[in-house]
Amino acid sequence: MSERSVKAEALTFELVKDAEIFRSYHFDEGLHAFRPAPRQYAAVLELLVDGQTLLSVARKADLVVGYVIATPADPRERWGNTPIAPLLRDTSVEVSKSYRHGGTARRTLGAMVEAGALEPYIAFATCFSWHWDLSETNGDPWRYREMLYNVFAPYDFVLTPTNEPNLTESPVNMLLVRYGSGVDAEVRETFQALCRDTSRDPY
Numbered sequence: 001m002s003e004r005s006v007k008a009e010a011l012t013f014e015l016v017k018d019a020e021i022f023r024s025y026h027f028d029e030g031l032h033a034f035r036p037a038p039r040q041y042a043a044v045l046e047l048l049v050d051g052q053t054l055l056s057v058a059r060k061a062d063l064v065v066g067y068v069i070a071t072p073a074d075p076r077e078r079w080g081n082t083p084i085a086p087l088l089r090d091t092s093v094e095v096s097k098s099y100r101h102g103g104t105a106r107r108t109l110g111a112m113v114e115a116g117a118l119e120p121y122i123a124f125a126t127c128f129s130w131h132w133d134l135s136e137t138n139g140d141p142w143r144y145r146e147m148l149y150n151v152f153a154p155y156d157f158v159l160t161p162t163n164e165p166n167l168t169e170s171p172v173n174m175l176l177v178r179y180g181s182g183v184d185a186e187v188r189e190t191f192q193a194l195c196r197d198t199s200r201d202p203y
Ligand SMILES: CC(C)(COP(=O)(O)OP(=O)(O)OC[C@H]1O[C@@H](n2cnc3c(N)ncnc32)[C@H](O)[C@@H]1OP(=O)(O)O)[C@@H](O)C(=O)NCCC(=O)NCCS
Pocket: 033, 092, 093, 094, 095, 096, 099, 100, 101, 102, 103, 104, 105, 106, 107, 126, 127, 128, 131, 132, 133, 136, 137, 147, 148, 150, 151
C-alpha cells in the first residue's frame, strides 16, 4: 500500500448534516482549487446553513482534507432556471494535494451516496478543465478527465451529452449525471431534454 493510501485509510468519511458540526471543523490549507481555503470554508458553511446543500467530508480529527458538495443548481445556469430545479444538485469535489490518489475523493463521494442523500435528486457534475490541477497528470487533460470519471462512475454517474455552451467550450470538459432512485421518469426526461435544448444555446 502506498504512503498516500495509508493516509486515506486513516481518514473518516462522513455526510455532514449539521452546520454546527461543520463549524467545529476547519479546512486544510491545500483546499484551494476553487478559492483560498478559508474563503471556501466560509462559502461551504453558508451553503450548509441554508439547508439545501449536501456535504460529505474526508477528515482527520477536525481537519477537513476533502469534500463533496452538492448544491442547488445556479439559477443563472441552464438547469437552474427551470421547474425541475428543486430536484437538481450540482456536485463538485476537492481533495487537498497530499491526500490525493488513495481513493479519498471516491470514498468521500461514497459517504454521500451510501447515506442515500442523493436519492431524491438528479445530481450532476459540470467538469470544467479550468478548475483542474493538471500537475496531477503531467499536464495531460485527457488523463485528468479519466481520473475524474473514475471518481464518479462507481456511484452511477454517467457521461451525458449536452450542448451547454460552457461545457462545449473545450472537448475535454464533461457532464456527469446520476439519477436518484426517487426521481421519476418525467423529470429524468425533462433533464435530458434540457441537456440538448438548442433553444437555450445563445450561439
Ligand atoms: C480530482 C480530485 C478530487 C481527485 O481526488 P483523489 O482523492 O486523488 O481521487 P481518487 O483517489 O478517489 O481517484 C479515483 C481514481 O483515480 C485514480 N487517480 C487519482 N489521481 C490520479 C492521477 N494523478 N493519475 C492517475 N490516476 C489517478 C485513483 O488511483 C483512483 O483510481 P482507481 O479507481 O483505479 O483506484 C483531486 O485531484 C482534486 O481535488 N483536484 C482539484 C479539484 C478538481 O479538479 N475538482 C474537480 C472539478 S470538476
